[in-house]
Amino acid sequence: MTNNVLPPQQAEALTFEEALERIRELVTLLESGDLTLEESIARYQEGSTLIEQCRALIAGAELRLAELTGEEDADQ
Amino acid sequence: MITRIIPINQLTAFLKSLVEDDEDLQDLWVDGEISNLTIARSGHAYFTLKDEVSQLPAVMWRHALTRQRTVPREGDRVIVHGNVTLYQPRGSLQLQVDLIQPQGTGLLQLRLEQLRQQLEAEGLFDESRKRPLPAFPRRVGVVTSSTGAVWHDIQHVIAGRYPLAELVLAPASVQGEEAPASIVAALSFLQETAAPDVIIVGRGGGSLEDLWAFNDERVVRAIFAARTPVISAVGHETDVTLADLVADVRAPTPSAAAALAVPDIEAIDAWLAESGLRLGAAMDQRLAVALQVIDDMQQRMARSSPAARLDALRRELEPLAGRMRAAADHRLTLARHDVDAFGQLFEALSPQALMCRGFSFVCDPETGAPIRLIDDQLAVGDRIRAMLADGSILADVAQIDRAPQDSGA
Numbered sequence: 001m002t003n004n005v006l007p008p009q010q011a012e013a014l015t016f017e018e019a020l021e022r023i024r025e026l027v028t029l030l031e032s033g034d035l036t037l038e039e040s041i042a043r044y045q046e047g048s049t050l051i052e053q054c055r056a057l058i059a060g061a062e063l064r065l066a067e068l069t070g071e072e073d074a075d076q
Numbered sequence: 077m078i079t080r081i082i083p084i085n086q087l088t089a090f091l092k093s094l095v096e097d098d099e100d101l102q103d104l105w106v107d108g109e110i111s112n113l114t115i116a117r118s119g120h121a122y123f124t125l126k127d128e129v130s131q132l133p134a135v136m137w138r139h140a141l142t143r144q145r146t147v148p149r150e151g152d153r154v155i156v157h158g159n160v161t162l163y164q165p166r167g168s169l170q171l172q173v174d175l176i177q178p179q180g181t182g183l184l185q186l187r188l189e190q191l192r193q194q195l196e197a198e199g200l201f202d203e204s205r206k207r208p209l210p211a212f213p214r215r216v217g218v219v220t221s222s223t224g225a226v227w228h229d230i231q232h233v234i235a236g237r238y239p240l241a242e243l244v245l246a247p248a249s250v251q252g253e254e255a256p257a258s259i260v261a262a263l264s265f266l267q268e269t270a271a272p273d274v275i276i277v278g279r280g281g282g283s284l285e286d287l288w289a290f291n292d293e294r295v296v297r298a299i300f301a302a303r304t305p306v307i308s309a310v311g312h313e314t315d316v317t318l319a320d321l322v323a324d325v326r327a328p329t330p331s332a333a334a335a336l337a338v339p340d341i342e343a344i345d346a347w348l349a350e351s352g353l354r355l356g357a358a359m360d361q362r363l364a365v366a367l368q369v370i371d372d373m374q375q376r377m378a379r380s381s382p383a384a385r386l387d388a389l390r391r392e393l394e395p396l397a398g399r400m401r402a403a404a405d406h407r408l409t410l411a412r413h414d415v416d417a418f419g420q421l422f423e424a425l426s427p428q429a430l431m432c433r434g435f436s437f438v439c440d441p442e443t444g445a446p447i448r449l450i451d452d453q454l455a456v457g458d459r460i461r462a463m464l465a466d467g468s469i470l471a472d473v474a475q476i477d478r479a480p481q482d483s484g485a
Contacts, residue, residue: 016240017212020344023351030358033365040362047355051348058341058348061239065231067222068246068262068269 016057019050026050085164092162095169101160105186106171107179108132110152115141121148125156125171134158134171143193144176153179157190184284188291192318195293200300201321207305209325209336210273215242216337217272217304219262222247226280226309226330233331238338244270250279255289260298267303275302276333277319278309290319299323309333431465438462441470450476 014022026047030040095101108125115121119138124131134156136148148154158173175190195201216234220226227245234243248262249255259277266272277299279287289295290310296318299306308323309330320326327333378384423429427437438447441461447454454460458473 015214017214020212020347023348027351027354027358030355030362033358033362035362037362037366040359044355044359048352051352051355054348055345057240058345061341063231063235063239064242066242066244066270068244068265 014050016054019054023047023050023054084167088162088164088167091167092164095160095162098160103157104159104171105155105157105183107155108153110148110150110154110176113148113150123148125154125173132171133168134173136173136176139197140174140193143196145189146176146178148176152176155179155181155186157186184288188318191291191293191296192321195296195318195322200296207324209305209307211339213241213273213338215244215270215272216334217244217246217266217270217275219246219248219259219266219275219277220279220309220330221250224250224280226278226311229329229331230276230334233334234338237335237340239341241338244272246270250289251282251286252289256292256294259289259292259295263298263302272304274337275304275306276309276327276330276337277306277323278327278330278333279311280330281311284315287315287317290317293318295319296322307333307336427463428465431463436462436464450478 026043029035030043030047035043106125108127111124111126111131113121113123119141121136121141123134123136125134126132141147155177156171156173157175157177158171161170161172162168163170175186175193177186177189181189199205218227218230220230222245231243234241244266246262246266249258263275263277266275277290279290287310290308299308299319299322305324307325307327308317308320309327309332310317310320311329316326325333325336327336431437439445439461440447440453441459444461447460454473454476456473456476460471460473462469462471
């Protein structure tokens, strides 16, 4: 399954950490040199896209805060 | 009045139950001095606990002895925890000890040490059950006071390191009577409503009493039971709380806990850049291989093309042509030599050459016809022309002498 090229819409659905894991996989695959040229190009494009997406995500990230309510609040 | 006669073992059994069922003789803290200490081959320790006026035999089983942080020694002034039992084979009372602490230890600390040993024996602090923290948590849960500096510090660190995470606070009271129950409730509420990937439980520093909630058995067991890894952040360098021991990871401060909970975005950014470079390099490499294959093919095709065939033929032909040319040249040279030789011969035979050697050529002065024989037409008084090497003379025949050989003709 990991050897298959993910369709673009699926690539976008990856979470950040899944994307990082996938990038790690793609780099290893490409560096192994066992791929056909077409596969290499597809993997390279997928990897580049994921890297871009991750960087965009990092650039746009803002800490989201939530405070659970329904509990008696704290003291000091 | 004798109602019945009983065997001694029935009596000791009765006494044993009398002693061991008495709640006043269980869960005792006893103060005294260790003497006659022997540690048997079995690993059990036998000693006498005494003061100035009395003494009682005591035993500490091997499993309790191995949990001791300090090994008891002869003459130690100690506080022991245990219960009174009756050893039937001897009919003697003895103190069965499960904890020995130095004298002067406060009761709070004695209870803490006792609980620590108990929970340790249950395996709550085992290294083998510590869970690894998630590398990229999506949601970080925090159980602490909503008003203290802890929550603020954690927010600050995570916003700087990894703003991709969502930070969820489950407010809890971290000090006072109600703190343990509040922390336990916050932990369970947090897990049920937010399902975080990692949880930080903590408070700022304080005295041993301030930190007491984090030594509470309920809190320790709630942390142990947590479905996600827990980082303890009880801000105290020297006193390790039971919550610290049971947590999957212990952090010295809330800020440190936050840094442990999430990765550093800058490191990830650098990793992404490096991955991009590696992808590019691997792709270049792959393309270079592909180009080389194409080059090879091209070379092999070029080698077997018609033009190459012709070239090869031409190369084969050239030496032959050269040899042919050389052979022809040689033949011509030979011919030229022959011609030269003939020329010399010819020249030797020319009249001029003959005349140079002293012969002369005689001819009729009118017609130029050669006169070879006297018989042809010569008579005395005839005019003849004699050709010499450098000219000719006209002469008259003065006398005719026939050669004797010719007379016969």
